[in-house]
Structures are given as structure tokens and as C-alpha cells.
Amino acid sequence: MVKITYIEHGGAEHVVDVPLGLTVMEGARDNNIPGIDADCGGACACSTCHVYVDPTWADKLPEKEAMEEDMLDFAYEPGDTSRLTCQLKVTPELDGLVVRMPEKQI
Incomplete structure (x- = not known):
């Protein structure tokens, strides 16, 4: 298990343990975030799991693949640290990851 902090657009924080092998999206879904x-x-067929990865983590994640890059074009206000959580597999290296949700998902 690794600890991941999900921060809602309004600032509410949810720190949860997510099992190895799941995705960051599955961790949110399974914990009702x-x-x-x-x-x-x-x-990876929509952009409704879009988050902004905390800048301290941006360089520690695997590179975006072309399909994720394409889907981020449909996300609400994508930025430099935008990622789709369905494309981030939970590994021991992600322990302590912090992600922030956008104002809305589209």
C-alpha cells in the first residue's frame, strides 16, 4: 500500500492507502473520493479522471504516452502537470503522491 493525497478543488484533502498494482484512479474510486x-x-477514453500532479512529483512519474496526451486535450483547463489518473499505476515509488482535482471534469 502507498499513501496518496487527493485534494478536491475546494481544498478538502483525502489521504488514503492504495494497493500496489491499482491505478491512482482506482484508488480514488475505491475510496469514494x-x-x-x-x-x-x-x-483512457475520456478525460474525467484528470488531475494536477503536485509539482514536486511531476518529474517522478512515467512519461505520458500519446493516447494520454490526446485525451488531455479534452480535459478541463489542462496544465503542465495534468495527468489522467487511470494512466498512473500505483508503485512503491508513488508513496506520498499528491494530486489536485480541477474545478470540474468534462
């Missing part, structure tokens, strides 16, 4: 809709269930 508001702000990550995950409409496609993790197939």
Missing part, C-alpha cells in the same frame, strides 16, 4: 468521475472506467 469526489472529483474523479472516471466515466470510461480506466480505458
Whole structure:
């Protein structure tokens, strides 16, 4: 298990333990974290699991693949640290990861 902090747009923090091998999106879904809709269930076919990764973590994550880059074009106000949580597999290296939800998911 690794600890991941999900921060809602309004500032509410949710620190949860997420099992290794799941995705950051599945960790949010399984812990009823508001702000990550995950409409496609993790197939990288929508952008409703979009988050802003805390800048201290941005360089520690795997590179975005082309499909994630394409789907982020549909996200609400994507930025330099935007990621789709369905594409972030939970590994021991992600212990302490902090992500912030956008104002809304589209």
C-alpha cells in the first residue's frame, strides 16, 4: 500500500492507502473520493479522471504516452502537470503522491 493525497478543488484533502498494482484512479474510486468521475472506467477514453500532479512529483512519474496526451486535450483547463489518473499505476515509488482535482471534469 502507498499513501496518496487527493485534494478536491475546494481544498478538502483525502489521504488514503492504495494497493500496489491499482491505478491512482482506482484508488480514488475505491475510496469514494469526489472529483474523479472516471466515466470510461480506466480505458483512457475520456478525460474525467484528470488531475494536477503536485509539482514536486511531476518529474517522478512515467512519461505520458500519446493516447494520454490526446485525451488531455479534452480535459478541463489542462496544465503542465495534468495527468489522467487511470494512466498512473500505483508503485512503491508513488508513496506520498499528491494530486489536485480541477474545478470540474468534462
